[in-house]
Amino acid sequence: MTETVREERWVKPVVKTLYIATSLLFLYIAAFGSFSDMIQRALLIALLIPTIFLTKKMTFRKQSFCWSRVIDILLAVAIAASSVYIMAVWQDRILKVGKPPFLDIIMGTIMIVLVLEATRRTTGKFLSITAIVFILYTLFGPYMPGFLAHKGETWARIVTFMYVSTEGIFGVPMGIASSYIILFVIFGSFLEAFGTGQWFVDFSYAITGRYRGGPAKTAILASGLMGMISGSSAANVVTTGSFTIPLMKRTGYKGHFAAAVEAVASTGGMFTPPIMGAGAFIMAEYLDMPYTQVALAATIPALLYYFSVIMTVDSVAVKENLHGLSKEELPSVKNVMKERGIFVIPILFLIGLIMIGFSPIKAAFYSILSILVVAFFKKETRPNRSNLTEALASGADSVLSIVATCATAGIIVGVLSMTGLGAKLSYSLINLAGGNLYAGAVIAAIITIILGCGMPPTAVYIILASVLAPPMIEMGIAPIAAHLFIFIFSCIGAITPPVAITAYTAAAIGDADPNKTGWTAFRLGIVAYIVPFIFITSPALILVGTGGEIALAAATSIIGVLSLVAAFEGTLFAFRFNVIARICLAIAALLTLIPGAISDAAGIALIVVALVISVVSKKKMTVTAL
Numbered sequence: 001m002t003e004t005v006r007e008e009r010w011v012k013p014v015v016k017t018l019y020i021a022t023s024l025l026f027l028y029i030a031a032f033g034s035f036s037d038m039i040q041r042a043l044l045i046a047l048l049i050p051t052i053f054l055t056k057k058m059t060f061r062k063q064s065f066c067w068s069r070v071i072d073i074l075l076a077v078a079i080a081a082s083s084v085y086i087m088a089v090w091q092d093r094i095l096k097v098g099k100p101p102f103l104d105i106i107m108g109t110i111m112i113v114l115v116l117e118a119t120r121r122t123t124g125k126f127l128s129i130t131a132i133v134f135i136l137y138t139l140f141g142p143y144m145p146g147f148l149a150h151k152g153e154t155w156a157r158i159v160t161f162m163y164v165s166t167e168g169i170f171g172v173p174m175g176i177a178s179s180y181i182i183l184f185v186i187f188g189s190f191l192e193a194f195g196t197g198q199w200f201v202d203f204s205y206a207i208t209g210r211y212r213g214g215p216a217k218t219a220i221l222a223s224g225l226m227g228m229i230s231g232s233s234a235a236n237v238v239t240t241g242s243f244t245i246p247l248m249k250r251t252g253y254k255g256h257f258a259a260a261v262e263a264v265a266s267t268g269g270m271f272t273p274p275i276m277g278a279g280a281f282i283m284a285e286y287l288d289m290p291y292t293q294v295a296l297a298a299t300i301p302a303l304l305y306y307f308s309v310i311m312t313v314d315s316v317a318v319k320e321n322l323h324g325l326s327k328e329e330l331p332s333v334k335n336v337m338k339e340r341g342i343f344v345i346p347i348l349f350l351i352g353l354i355m356i357g358f359s360p361i362k363a364a365f366y367s368i369l370s371i372l373v374v375a376f377f378k379k380e381t382r383p384n385r386s387n388l389t390e391a392l393a394s395g396a397d398s399v400l401s402i403v404a405t406c407a408t409a410g411i412i413v414g415v416l417s418m419t420g421l422g423a424k425l426s427y428s429l430i431n432l433a434g435g436n437l438y439a440g441a442v443i444a445a446i447i448t449i450i451l452g453c454g455m456p457p458t459a460v461y462i463i464l465a466s467v468l469a470p471p472m473i474e475m476g477i478a479p480i481a482a483h484l485f486i487f488i489f490s491c492i493g494a495i496t497p498p499v500a501i502t503a504y505t506a507a508a509i510g511d512a513d514p515n516k517t518g519w520t521a522f523r524l525g526i527v528a529y530i531v532p533f534i535f536i537t538s539p540a541l542i543l544v545g546t547g548g549e550i551a552l553a554a555a556t557s558i559i560g561v562l563s564l565v566a567a568f569e570g571t572l573f574a575f576r577f578n579v580i581a582r583i584c585l586a587i588a589a590l591l592t593l594i595p596g597a598i599s600d601a602a603g604i605a606l607i608v609v610a611l612v613i614s615v616v617s618k619k620k621m622t623v624t625a626l
Contacts, residue, residue, distance in 0.1 A: 008481050037175060041178045042086050057072070079615045111169060111403070122404045123404065150419045183360075189365055208221055220310055223240050231522075253313075259506035267492060292355060301531045316571075436475075534595065559604070
């Protein structure tokens with residue numbers, strides 16, 4: 001017990017100091033941009049990865065506490081030394097030819113092994129094991145079967161590529177993490193430190209709580225708002241779900257349904273503008289286009305997703321005769337806005353800066369400063385040593401898993417580049433699909449979901465953007481549509497059974513059956529599985545086309561979503577539909593979602609038929625007031 005106390009006394013201050021130093025350093029870089037790419041990326045690893053070994057223990061070892069702590073300290077020192085070493089020699093190595101120095105191999109090996117271990121400790125075994133398999137593939141290329149065979153690489157060559165160049169560990173993913181991601185995570189942590197997270201919940205509660213199914217609508221709105229800035233579906237569930245899930249259960253929703261609503265709403269934040277989690281910045285980098293264009297492209301798909309979830313919980317409220325909460329039970333919108341509403345200004349400021357052409361880095365930096373400015377207007381939120389250090393430390397802590405993930409994903413992407421495996425898999429996908437666009441998209445979606453079940457969305461997207469995007473583009477899909485397709489499916493792996501991590505997290509909070517929650521979340525989020533297949537052939541949904549084309553695509557998609565909800569739930573507004581009507585609506589949903597005048601007309605005709613059947617069969621019912 002004494003040893004544990006002693007550990008806490010020195011570990012916490014050291015880790016917190018590193019966190020604060022990291023946040024301050026990268027805020028300085030955002031303001032003045034004074035470091036080279038390699039130095040900046042290595043600095044992020046040098047400062048943060050050691051804290052993983054100090055704060056997250058090995059779960060499989062049996063050593064005594066003393067030896068465990070010694071090993072953790074040695075690992076932390078080793079990866080810090082490896083990072084400092086590459087910062088000292090990398091310029092020399094760029095100009096060097098021939099056999100790499102032995103010390104480079106030693107330090108590079110330490111870096112690779114410890115990055116994989118740090119990833120295992122933060123995100124689980126799956127990504128680390130995947131990276132190890134890719135490394136073994138690089139070593140044993142000549143022994144691989146068929147088209148997978150290649151000449152093979154030596155360990156020295158692998159280490160040099162992964163460690164000394166900006167193609168492996170210090171590649172594009174780490175570049176994005178050390179520039180865009182860390183700043184936006186710090187931005188979110190500053191908002192949270194000054195109470196904006198709770199304000200999101202209170203504001204959503206005040207706006208939606210009085211309507212039927214109000215608590216569920218609160219969960220959707222609050223989780224969507226949180227997700228736009230946090231970029232972590234599991235974190236959203238823990239933050240907002242502890243409040244919204246019990247409230248939904250109290251007003252009549254079943255436990256598994258309440259947990260599923262929270263999981264689906266939290267997952268949608270990953271692809272909801274303006275922030276869209278970490279993937280939006282990486283996508284913009286891969287596509288070599290402005291971040292704003294990526295964010296705008298995701299707008300309609302994200303809105304359709306949340307619209308479908310809101311209409312589903314409304315239909316369930318109608319079916320179960322669930323009422324909203326009374327005025328006395330709800331916070332006043334006026335009071336909520338008066339209390340912390342001023343903190344919506346930095347979010348609007350961020351969006352405004354990006355829209356008028358500021359780089360995401362500068363926009364994030366100035367928006368963080370704007371949080372401090374508006375905080376001075378309220379006595380209880382004025383910046384002080386406590387909330388400032390909390391915000392700085394929380395920002396660095398929140399980015400830990402992303403840094404480890406990006407470093408490991410860089411190894412996998414590096415293998416794809418070294419061995420030519422990316423190109424081989426791309427051509428194999430085209431051959432397997434027979435060149436058919438939809439067949440290729442289905443295969444790509446299945447692969448993405450499978451990886452998304454066990455890996456963070458950021459890592460899945462980084463890996464598959466190099467493998468799946470090129471063949472999809474070659475089959476005729478617009479580049480931004482192909483990348484957004486992969487990104488959305490990377491995100492929804494978190495609500496896809498049998499490994500629906502976000503849904504299971506919500507189930508734990510709601511004390512609900514995990515399997516029921518997972519399958520309910522899958523049903524609630526069904527639009528996210530359909531819409532990507534639409535915009536790969538109808539880019540109007542991602543704002544590519546004329547104003548008329550975009551408006552028509554949005555309108556027919558809304559009709560399609562309403563039909564889909566009615567088909568699944570058997571209820572919509574004041575109408576209840578029998579089996580025949582629901583079949584008509586299901587077909588109508590697909591027809592109206594598929595682009596084309598004939599399909600739209602046929603879909604609308606089937607909707608009319610379903611409504612007639614509902615009226616004739618006297619399925620119209622009395623419902624609770626909105």
